[in-house]
Amino acid sequence: MDKLGVSCVINVAPELPDTPLSSVMNPLYLRVNAQDRSEVDLAKHFDEVADLIEEVRLNGGCSLIHCVAGVSRSASLCLAYLMKHAGMSLREAYTHVQSIRPQVRPNSGFFQQLRRYEQQLRGSSSVEMVYFASLDKEIPDILEPQYRAMEDFYQRYRSSLRKR
Known part of the structure; x- marks a missing residue:
């Protein structure tokens, strides 16, 4: 993490222990307790996580968001960030993230929450x-x-x- 200059770690895997952190960089650390299940309310974390990532970016840092497989929870939070702070539609954000990490596939419940978030941010949803x-x-x-x-x-x- 030091080589990559990670200054913020967001752990979205309550089933894992805390992420081992560098004593050199001493990054910010946020633990989001959310299981990868469709009925979990991940949306309540969208603004907090997106705003933290943006604050870190504006201060010259970079963030690492992880869950267990990097497919659903962490990907959903990345999508929320791109919609809020990069001005992307959900479809654009998904296409962008998937071009970098092809196995990304938020569960249907998280996609529904992301659709509602996009509706809130943009007034419409690009994914049906x-x-x-x-x-x-x-x-x-x-x-x-x-x-x-x-x-x-x-x-x-x-x-x-x-x-x-």
Whole structure:
């Protein structure tokens, strides 16, 4: 973290111990207690985390946001930051983050919260929720191609097993 100049660490993984911090840089530390479950209210942390990241950036620092896998919770907080302080739509923010970390996929509940946050910030939402029959639930339209590809793969796999 010292080599990267990390001056703020945001830990969004209550199931992990506190992040070991550098005694050289002595970064700010914020622990966000939020499990990766659709019903968890992550939105209550959007402004606090986004504003902290922006304050650190304006003071010449950089922030590390982590959870367990870097897929849902930390990604959702990054998306909220980009919407609030970089002026991006949710769709733009997701596309940007996914171009850097392709495995990013906030859970559906977090996506719903991000949609509401975008509505609050911009007056509209750039991502729609669509019903996906094989899961019997709504998913963000931006993830539909990934889900369709997985569904096609599983159907081909199950079909190949039946032929054996």
